[in-house]
Amino acid sequence: MRIYTDEIINAICFNAADRRGIRPNEVEVQMSYDEEYGITAEMWIAGRSQYLIETNLLEAIEQYAFTHYNRRVFRSDISLGIDEEAEQFWAEFPD
Structure with a gap:
């Protein structure tokens, strides 16, 4: 199964909201790619910024797959990538 940027x-929003006891719409996220760090994201909550690395993204995707798709996925089974042609990030995990 593959999910895309949105x-x-x-x-990430659901994971951050769950950890902090806020609503997911109170979280803003912008994803990016850096040659040194790979796929990353910057997250803002109440005006404060936090930089997320791949490990953070994998944790959020793992939880999202479980809560929204009822799939138990391990971080080691999740692949992250970029579709440069479509200008989208993707995450893939087993069906």
């Missing part, structure tokens, strides 16, 4: 951002 769902990855949703995964």
